[in-house]
Amino acid sequence: MRYYVLDRGDQLSIDLSEQFHKLAKERGLQLDAESPEIVVSIGGDGTMLHAFHTFIDRIPELAFVGVHTGHLGFYADWQADELPALVDYMSGNGDHHPHKPKIVKYPLLELEIHRKSGTSSHIALNEATLKGVDGTVVLQIDINDETFEMFRGDGICISTPSGSTAYNKSLGGAMIHPSIEALQISEIASINNRVFRTMGSPLVLPKHHHCDIFSCREQKLMLTLDHINHPIDDLISMRCQVSEKKISFARYRPFPFWSRVRSAFLV
Template identity: 75%
Template sequence: MRYYVLDRGDQLSVELSEQFHKLAAENGFKMDAESPEIVISIGGDGTMLHAFHTFIDRIPSIAFVGIHTGHLGFYADWKANEIPELIQLMVGHKTPEQPRPRIVNYPLIDIQVQKKSGTSSYICVNEFTLKGVDGTVVAQVDINDQQFEMFRGDGICISTPAGSTAYNKSLGGAIIHPSIEALQITEIASINNRVFRTAGSPLVLPKHHHCDIYSRKDQRLLLTIDHINHPVDDLISVRCQVAKQKVSFIRYRPFPFWNRVRNAFLG
């Protein structure tokens, strides 16, 4: 098995990374930074996002596993003291009772950014946000090539189902199960008056729909793809739609999404 480990860089995560390498070597695993089959993230959900973007060009051929150094997150199935158990499950099936690993696939969002200086493409696993740098954002929002609303406010958040539990939730967005191939549009402090009118509630678009956000004034904007910031001062438009590819996570034991939600928010 070819694997790669990406850790958060703090002392505990580095120590756990070293432990994983030692046990992996003892069981015949091969460390491969170029074309791993499995990528192990050690840290938090932010570390998993970093791992995802590190291997963004190889997403279809990689499965991810998360080890959390604090509490269990939405992308981490394993605690710090469970690495030996994880390794044994990764080794293979020793007994009929050992469950077979399951691959779960989460939808992603395809982002096409058009600027006066050129175009760029991105993929995000959690969310894309557009915010103003110097003041409020003024933007036209189209759905399926028809004008839907004229927005003025702090910004707009476009989230995946997996990302619906992150920034989207704090904005009042709905929690969406990752088996649903959709994206969610959530306003960030919209202003409503006679000129600027918005729906005032989150919108959920299926995978065969798309939305376009058009900049409607000269404005400095901050585009954020997950944890990566892109300042832009010449934006024309952004197109968002459910991506064709998905991100894969390998589950060596059951950990249902709604259990994760309950553990994260209800205790």
């Protein structure tokens, strides 16, 4: 089994990373930074996002495991004191019978950005947000190549099902089970009065639909993909759709999505 570890950088996470390497070496796991089969994230959901973007070019070829060192995260199955058990599962040693983990796949968001300076493609695990830098943004939103609304406000958030519990939730969006291949469009402080109107509620688009966001004037924008900021002052349009790629998580024991939701928000 080839593995790699990324940690959050705080002392606890660094100590756990060193402990993991020691246990892994004892059990015959192979450290491989170039082509790991399993990437272990030690920290929080932000660490998992960092791990995802670090290995974004190899997403179809590997799976992720999360170990949380603070509050329970949606992408973390394991607690800090459970590292020996996790390594046993990964190596098939100890009291755990050798078996392959259950691979759970979550949908991703694909963006195609058209700028005056060129075109680029990106993938996000949680969400993409488009906000104004100097104030109100004016954006035309098309769904399936037909104009849907003219948006004025602070910005737009496009989230994946797994990302629906993050920024999207704080915007009043719905939490969507990751088995549903969809994207969600949520408004950020829209302007609604007798002159300007928007839908005013989140929209959920299935996999075979897409939306295009057009910049309707020269405006400085900030595009944020998960935790990565991209200043843009020459945006033409941005196409959003469910990616053909999916992220894989290695589950060595059950931890259903709704149990994660309950643990995070209700318990």
